[in-house]
Amino acid sequence: MKILVLNCGSSSLKYQLIDMDGENVLAKGLCERIGIEGSNLAHSPAGGAKHTVVSPMEDHSDAIRLVMDALTDPERGVIASTGEIDAIGHRVVHGGEAFAGSVAITDEVIKAIEDVSGLAPLHNPPNLTGIAACKAVMPNVPQAAVFDTAFHQSLPEKAYLYAIPYELYEKYKIRRYGFHGTSHRYVSERAAAMLGKDAKDLKIITCHLGNGGSVAAVDGGRSVDTSMGFTPLEGLAMGTRSGDIDAAVIPYIMDKEGVSAGGAVSILNKKSGVLGLSGVSSDFRDIESAADGGNARARAALDVFLYRVAKYVGAYAAAMNGVDAVVFTAGLGENSAQTRKAVCSYLGFLGLTVDDERNAQRGGEFVFSTDGSKVAALTIPTNEEIVIARDTAELFA
Ligand code: ADP
Secondary structure (H helix, E strand, O other): OEEEEEEEOOOOEEEEEEEOOOOEEEEEEEEEOOOOOOOEEEEEEOOOOOEEEEOOOOOHHHHHHHHHHHHHOOOOOOOOOHHHOOEEEEEEOOOOOOOOOOEEOOHHHHHHHHHOHHHOOOOHHHHHHHHHHHHHHOOOOOEEEEEOOHHHHHOOHHHHOOOOOHHHHHHHOOOOOOOOHHHHHHHHHHHHHHOOOOHHHOEEEEEEEOOOEEEEEEEOOEEEEEOOOOOOOOOOOOOOOOOOOOOOHHHHHHHHHOOOHHHHHHHHHHOOHHHHHHOOOOOHHHHHHHHHOOOHHHHHHHHHHHHHHHHHHHHHHHHOOOOOEEEEEHHHHHHOHHHHHHHHOOOHHHOOOEOHHHHOOOOOOEEOEOOOOOOEEEEOOOOHHHHHHHHHHHHOO
C-alpha cells in the first residue's frame, strides 16, 4: 500500500510518499510560495538528488498537480502513475473536542473541521484547502485526517479546564487542547519499545523542542497533560512565542504600546520567546553561539527556555506521581546535547543522571542516561509522517 502524506500550510505543501510494505519513504518534497510569485517545488526521490522545479502555482490544486507530475516523472519519479497512490493522509492541526483519533475524511468530517477552524485560524483553513485540492485532482483516492490535538483528548478534566467561568468553556469551548500530539505519541511509543517495556507500564515525559515546543506527560500510553493549551502559545518559551504569561500583561501592552488585542497577541506569538529576549534570532543555534560568545541577553533567553522546560518536567513527574523516562525530540531535542544536558541538570532530584559520552552521540535514537540512572533519558527523532501514514493505512486497509 502506498500512502501520500500531506502537510498543507497557507502557502506551502510538504509531502512524503511512503510504501507501507517496509515503511520506506519513496520520495519527499516541499512546495513553497503557493499563490505568491516565484513558487517552486523541491522534490527528493529516495537515494536521488534533490530537484527543484520553478513553476507558477496559483493554488493548492496546482501544487498537487505538480507533485503528481514529480512523482510520476519518467526520470525522477518513483511511481508509474498516480493510480499507485492508495490513500492520502493529511496532517490537520485542530480537531477540537470532535476528534480523539484519526478519521476517514467525509463531508461530515470536513464540516466538523470547519466548525473548529476558529480555534486554529492560521492552520485549519489551509489544511482544508489541501483536502479540497486532493479531492479535485484525485477524486477516487480516499483521504484521512490525522489531528495534532487528538492524542491529548485523553487529558483529564483537571488538566484541560482553565479556572475561568465554566460557561465560557460550555459556550466557546475555551479549554486546553494541546498540540504536537502526533509527535508525542510517536516518541512515547518508541521510548517504550527501546526500553523493552509495554507503554501501559510506563510514565513518560516527552519534550518536543523545536522552534515551537511542548512537553507532555504520557501515563500508560495516554497523554494526561501537556504544556500547550487553547492555542500553541501556552507553555514553554519558544523561538518567537512567549509561552506562559500573566493574561493581565495583554491589556497592559495594548494600553502602553497603543496596539489592538490582535496586535498584542501577535507580539506574544511572533516577537517574543528567545527572539524577543535576546534580540539576536529565533534560531536556537544562533542563540547558543551568541550566548557562548558572551552575549548576556542570549544567555538569559536560553536560561529562561531551559528553566521552563525543566519546570514542566518536574511538574509532570508530580502529575503522574513518578516518571520512568524523559524523551527529547525535534530540532533541539534531537541535535543539541547542550540543551539535553542543561535540562537534565535540574533533574538530579529524580535520580536522573546523564552519561556525557552517550549524550554526545549524533543522529538516530539513543539512551543517554547512565546505567544506574533511576529515570531513563532518551533522544528519539520524531516521525510524524510515519504515524500519519500508518493511521491512514489502517483506516483504509
Ligand atoms: P519546527 O518544526 O518547530 O520549525 P524543528 O523541530 O525543525 O522546528 O527545530 C528547529 C530548531 O532546532 C531551530 O531553532 C534550530 O536552531 C534548532 N536546532 C537544530 N539543530 C540544532 C543544534 N545542533 N543545536 C541547537 N539547536 C539546533
